[in-house]
Amino acid sequence: MKQFEHVLHTIDRSLRVLLAIMLTLLVVDVTWQVLTRFVLPQPSSFTEEVARFLLIWISLLGGAYAYREHSHLGFDLIVRNLSVAKAKIVFQLCCLLVAIFAITVLIIGGLNLVLLTWTLGQHSAVLNVPMAAVYLVLPLSGLLFLLYSIYFFFNAPNHSIEQEDII
Template structure:
């Protein structure tokens, strides 16, 4: 295994642990919201906003993690009928399209959104967090998706992983 693959595996493990931690934090946050709303009759104004932000981060980083593990939606009914070299080239083309999408939408679009909210000084109403920090997950997800696309293109796009990347 070369250094690039080792780096991607380490990143996979880190991303898996981060997602697990965010999910635990989300469960605690929503549980606290339910407790304060129904048992104490004084709902916390912070927990709803925090849950929304955690869902954004979990959704985007989870999508990247699923892309890496090849758990994303893919229709391969027709590609399985093609020869192996054609399948590999088609897989590389698909990963290239994913990388271009990540650059255009997540890195450029998300980066512009992040810098615009930073320059305007926009912050969240309840938590007071800079919205640029919340939106920073967009270019981060795009960079990770480009990294994983590059690995798939360079090291064999059609090779299915033998184990989950987080293991």
């Protein structure tokens, strides 16, 4: 389990850096888009597509990172009134549901979408980037959600659960 925690810690660090870089690129891209549209006579043609693709990647990877940090919104009114043992069971059930969603929708569905767009040879209109590369974030974020769910599921009984950690 120590090795799994070390791997997750490495993934967390890498994910933080990647998200910071992508967010910085998004800010620079949108700033350039505004400058070229309103200051320069010729608007930039690629900035809107870059911003859209960065936003997709930031949203999905950021969602996985927020799940890792227990930063998602949660409805904890019911859980507050449960005993610690029952709260742990609810927490583990939520981890199981997240894992099922990650496997079925994000990983399997995402891989099917990546395969379909790769087979059809779909490319973006302006940048001519394969859409399979853009959609690759779906199974990648699904894998992150799955790894974090597995970690939370098996570590829930080993620590006391704070109200913010549940759901």
